[in-house]
Amino acid sequence: MTLVSCIAVDDEPLALGLVCSFIEKTPFLKLVGRYSSAVEALEAIHSQPIDLIFLDIQMPDLTGIELARVIDKKEGKTPKLIFTTAFNHFALEGYKVDALDYLLKPFNYEEFLRAATKAQAYMELVHRAAAPPSPQAPTEEYLYLKVEYQMYRILYDDILYMEGLKDYVKVHLKNEPKPLLSLTSLKSLEDKLPESKFMRIHRSYIVNLDQINAITKNSIQIQGQTIPVSEQYKEAFSQFLSKWL
Structure with a gap:
């Protein structure tokens, strides 16, 4: 099972707490940080390996979309995104910055788990594709x-x-x-x-x-x-x- 390291970013304490509780009850997710602003999260993203970010869009100082654009310019491996927002008109913007999924608030654990499972499947595909083939392994077709x-x-x-x-x-x-x-x-x-x-x-x-x-x-x-x-x-x-x- 691929363990996915992730952080949660949301300026609303209740929403942030809910997402963190969902992460902690999901066996294949590992919570490595929780942040109430995108600016705080940016420092963590540059200082430690993170696979996945559960990211609110509407935040002061730096929005989730703006953070996603900054991350996209980061050298090396960049974390994937699942947006969490109360506004469905941001779906197209989320697609443009290559988000894995989009959770519309209020969402329950079943909806959260569906998005998280999609992220895990993506990570497994990436890990398999990046792994060097063994000498006996056939060339991928x-x-x-x-x-x-x-x-x-x-x-x-x-x-x-x-x-x-x-x-x-x-x-x-x-x-x-x-x-x-x-x-x-x-x-x-x-x-x-x-x-x-x-x-x-x-x-x-x-x-x-x-x-x-x-x-x-x-x-x-x-x-x-x-x-x-x-x-x-x-x-x-x-x-x-x-x-x-």
């Missing part, structure tokens, strides 16, 4: 992708191509009518994918080389979708093209 508040495990062989759209990436899959939409960058995904199976052929496209149906000097085709090859990637693409000729 899948990608972890965050879609809204869930982590998906996607087989490489199921990916047709990826399409970058500003702050998002569309991942087009076999036998799926709608692509998965993830708040990430194409560069971030490119760094995780094996070069033997995937190639970036355009600033907006990464393709699965095994899924190519047809090919020309300036484009490829995957399941009827024509994808252009931009000038920036033509040299690498030409080397791949020579294997087809």
Whole structure:
């Protein structure tokens, strides 16, 4: 069982006490700090390893959203967030700063546990992905992708191509009518994918080389979708093209 170290941040003493009591009764959570302001919490975040923050949004001096933006610029491992707030119109802001979940006050232990369990599952996925494979272990054939508040495990062989759209990436899959939409960058995904199976052929496209149906000097085709090859990637693409000729 992955033990998740966490802190609670809320300027309301009753709300802070409730969250801390919920954390302490949850076996896989370890409470390492409680703070009545985001400014106090910031010092703790920089001085000790923390996996998860239960974070109020409406606070004086520094709001939860503002703290989340500061944390995002922190070097090294950054803690994940679960927002706790009485205002549901902050949900979109929470999504933009990559929060794991959003608890609307007043919430009960069942709702809290559901969000905490989601965080634990996320941490386990991250730990498994970061762990070095044993010499006997087969190479992983899948990608972890965050879609809204869930982590998906996607087989490489199921990916047709990826399409970058500003702050998002569309991942087009076999036998799926709608692509998965993830708040990430194409560069971030490119760094995780094996070069033997995937190639970036355009600033907006990464393709699965095994899924190519047809090919020309300036484009490829995957399941009827024509994808252009931009000038920036033509040299690498030409080397791949020579294997087809």
